[in-house]
Amino acid sequence: MTDASSAHSQTLSRGIRILEVLADARTPLTIDALSATLGLHRSVTYRLLRTLEDHRLVVRDGAGRIALGSRLAALAAGVSHDLQAAALPELTAIANELGMTCFLTVLDGDEIVTLVSVEPRHTMGSIAQRPGTRHPVGVGAPGKAIASRLPASQWPDSLDDDHRTELAVVREQGWASSHDEVITGLRAVAVPLAVHGSPAAALAVVYVSSSRPEPEIAARLIEGAATIASSV
Numbered sequence: 133m134t135d136a137s138s139a140h141s142q143t144l145s146r147g148i149r150i151l152e153v154l155a156d157a158r159t160p161l162t163i164d165a166l167s168a169t170l171g172l173h174r175s176v177t178y179r180l181l182r183t184l185e186d187h188r189l190v191v192r193d194g195a196g197r198i199a200l201g202s203r204l205a206a207l208a209a210g211v212s213h214d215l216q217a218a219a220l221p222e223l224t225a226i227a228n229e230l231g232m233t234c235f236l237t238v239l240d241g242d243e244i245v246t247l248v249s250v251e252p253r254h255t256m257g258s259i260a261q262r263p264g265t266r267h268p269v270g271v272g273a274p275g276k277a278i279a280s281r282l283p284a285s286q287w288p289d290s291l292d293d294d295h296r297t298e299l300a301v302v303r304e305q306g307w308a309s310s311h312d313e314v315i316t317g318l319r320a321v322a323v324p325l326a327v328h329g330s331p332a333a334a335l336a337v338v339y340v341s342s343s344r345p346e347p348e349i350a351a352r353l354i355e356g357a358a359t360i361a362s363s364v
Contacts, residue, residue, distance in 0.1 A: 160197035
């Protein structure tokens, strides 16, 4: 690889890393904070941000802090577009029926990423599950639901024995649950979603507490997954 191509690849990688850091932060960051997180000189970070701004991938607020730009939403809408379009009505119905945030995740390497999310319409204090949120496959309800449908050879090496044992149970019962695994205090239930031509996926809800038993929640998700799969 030539020096020029190496430099271009490094620049692209750093730009993508800025977007990932901003997505994880969930609040606008200063250039100094971004530079410290990335381990880059402030001037390098500034040049990268100018390019991202030109493409409307990041924006600055009145205080000069950096946040993700709306252009990213347009790009994200094109990811698995047919699946998102088919899932949205069912996500909305489940969210409002159960009073829980309902979301769709897909497999991305050794992680799962939230593709689209709907919060319940008339519930106070619902949980936000932002598109782009990610965590390791095999962990958390949607991560377990997806992993249960994958060969063990595709599970991350970091997956501990307890989770590997639990995946056998998830595979047999057809749904997964979690509590305090990804975010402290939150519960989740998820089911696998198999759609031909799309990445491995899961349909899930996240909530703090509910009077509904987990099997009842799972049954509603299974029904929703079947509806989505038949609509794509």
